[in-house]
Amino acid sequence: MYDIAIIGLGPAGATIARLLDKRFRIIAIDKKSADDNTAFQKPCGGLLAADAQKALSKFNLTLPKAVLVDPQIFAVKTIDSKQMLLRYYQRFYINLDRHKFDMWLISLIPEHVRIENQAVCTSIRKKGEIYEVSYLKDRGEKTITARHIIGADGSNSIVRRILFPNQSICRYLSIQQWFPEQHITPFYSCIFDSDITDSYCWSISKSGFFILGGAFPPKTGKQSFELLKQKLNKQGFIFGTPLKTEACLVSMPKGLSSFYTGKDRAFLLGEAAGFISPSSLEGISYAFNSAHALARILNSGCADPARKYRVNSLPIRIKLLLKHFKSPFMYKPLLRKLVMKSGLCSISILEQ
Numbered sequence: 388m389y390d391i392a393i394i395g396l397g398p399a400g401a402t403i404a405r406l407l408d409k410r411f412r413i414i415a416i417d418k419k420s421a422d423d424n425t426a427f428q429k430p431c432g433g434l435l436a437a438d439a440q441k442a443l444s445k446f447n448l449t450l451p452k453a454v455l456v457d458p459q460i461f462a463v464k465t466i467d468s469k470q471m472l473l474r475y476y477q478r479f480y481i482n483l484d485r486h487k488f489d490m491w492l493i494s495l496i497p498e499h500v501r502i503e504n505q506a507v508c509t510s511i512r513k514k515g516e517i518y519e520v521s522y523l524k525d526r527g528e529k530t531i532t533a534r535h536i537i538g539a540d541g542s543n544s545i546v547r548r549i550l551f552p553n554q555s556i557c558r559y560l561s562i563q564q565w566f567p568e569q570h571i572t573p574f575y576s577c578i579f580d581s582d583i584t585d586s587y588c589w590s591i592s593k594s595g596f597f598i599l600g601g602a603f604p605p606k607t608g609k610q611s612f613e614l615l616k617q618k619l620n621k622q623g624f625i626f627g628t629p630l631k632t633e634a635c636l637v638s639m640p641k642g643l644s645s646f647y648t649g650k651d652r653a654f655l656l657g658e659a660a661g662f663i664s665p666s667s668l669e670g671i672s673y674a675f676n677s678a679h680a681l682a683r684i685l686n687s688g689c690a691d692p693a694r695k696y697r698v699n700s701l702p703i704r705i706k707l708l709l710k711h712f713k714s715p716f717m718y719k720p721l722l723r724k725l726v727m728k729s730g731l732c733s734i735s736i737l738e739q
Contacts, residue, residue: 389414389501391685392520392533394508394546397429399657399674400539401492402446404500406682413500414531416522420505421490427505429541430563430633432591432600433485434575438672440481446675448495454487456594457573462734464576468618470724474733480575482593503529511536511549518653535652535685535692539678542638544659547647554647556661559586560608561637561668563600564629568592580618581720583611586639586668590624599626602637602668638663638670642711646704650693654681662703666714673703 389412393400396417404415418427433456435443443450459482462475496502506524513519518536521528538546542558573592578601580588588601599619603611616626638658640646645661648654657663657674664670680699681692689695716722727733 388412388517389531389533391535391537392416392518392531393537393539394511394520395538395540395544395659396493396496396502396504397489397539397541397657397674398492398671399659399678400537401489401496402675402678403537403539403656403682404496404502405492406679406686407500408686409497409499411685414503414533415496415500416503416506416508416520417493418505418507419486419489419493421493423505428486428633429489430561430600430635431485432563432589432598433483433488433593434591435481435483435488436667436669436672437479438669439675440479442672442675442679446679450481450483450488451491454483454491456482456484458482458592460573460575460592462575462736464574465727466576466578466622467720467723467727468578468580468622469582470720472724472727474727474730475736476732477734478575482575482591484594508540508545511546513550513651513653516652535654537654537656537681538649538659539656539674541658542636542663544655546653547655547659550653551647551649551655556645556647557639557641558605558636559584559602559639560605560634561600561602562608562612562632562634563598564612564626564632566597566599566626566629568595568597569625569627570597578615578619579717579720579723580615583615583618585718587717588615590619596630597626599624602639605636608634637668639668640665640707643704643708646707648677648693648697648700652693654693654696656681660700662700662707664707664710666710666717673707676703 393415420426510521578588586602662673
């Protein structure tokens with residue numbers, strides 16, 4: 388019997404596990420493993436945006452050198468491949484190894500938290516005032532009970548799907564492939580093409596590898612990704628034979644109805660709550676901030692934590708709603724063309 392069961396130890400789950408009081412008996416169930424490279428790893432480009440850096444600074448945390456990768460790039464090559472437009476914009480991302488970053492966050496969790504890694508949650512049942520959670524580990528099924536349950540398990544959250552089936556959210560299929568780096572000058576690019584996806588695609592140079600990825604409507608994801616490679620190959624991108632392919636679902640909030648924080652003693656954090664930018668798909672900062680908000684509430688012993696969390700997370704929802712006003716200027720072809728043609732906020736790259 389646990390006080391709190393946390394499903395998922397990405398940035399949201401690892402943060403709340405670290406911040407919860409020692410008086411709680413806590414279990415955290417997660418797919419990843421620091422010791423087994425064949426275990427689940429989050430498919431992610433691995434760029435830490437300014438908002439996520441700010442959230443880390445509030446925790447007074449400093450990134451270890453081991454999670455950083457080369458190169459550190461400060462200009463984003465923005466391409467509209469259909470309208471043949473190109474602009475560069477200055478950005479201050481930190482290029483990192485996403486799996487090592489997740490493992491570092493997990494390493495900060497206090498010893499009183501029981502961590503079940505390489506474990507997959509299979510079912511959640513509410514029985515009166517208690518939640519019964521079953522999960523697979525070491526080819527066997529285990530079951531625990533908890534008074535509170537926290538879903539920090541991303542876009543395809545089993546907590547959200549089982550406990551809140553009416554709170555659906557739009558999802559895209561994120562696909563990315565790794566290639567040997569063959570470009571003379573490493574670069575990071577943001578790619579738009581309305582024939583391929585109404586979201587966006589990306590490429591990242593990372594420690595001798597070149598990553599190409601994108602977010603696509605699930606039904607056409609694989610075909611769209613191959614079409615993307617064909618188009619970019621004609622525009623000077625070099626791919627070669629892929630070393631590995633990764634895929635996962637990513638949330639795409641479409642408005643306030645996409646956000647849901649939970650009820651009773653079941654809570655959702657980060658992307659499981661719909662807290663991810665609809666313009667950039669950046670979610671780490673919202674994972675940190677939602678975890679901090681809920682940890683403070685649970686630590687305070689509030690009589691109605693679900694209501695308090697819903698109220699205290701209002702600034703997150705407002706900030707994300709404001710991102711919706713930015714989205715059309717990125718994703719609507721005509722508006723994107725006007726912005727890129729204007730050169731607003733772009734930088735000039737000097738010829739060598």
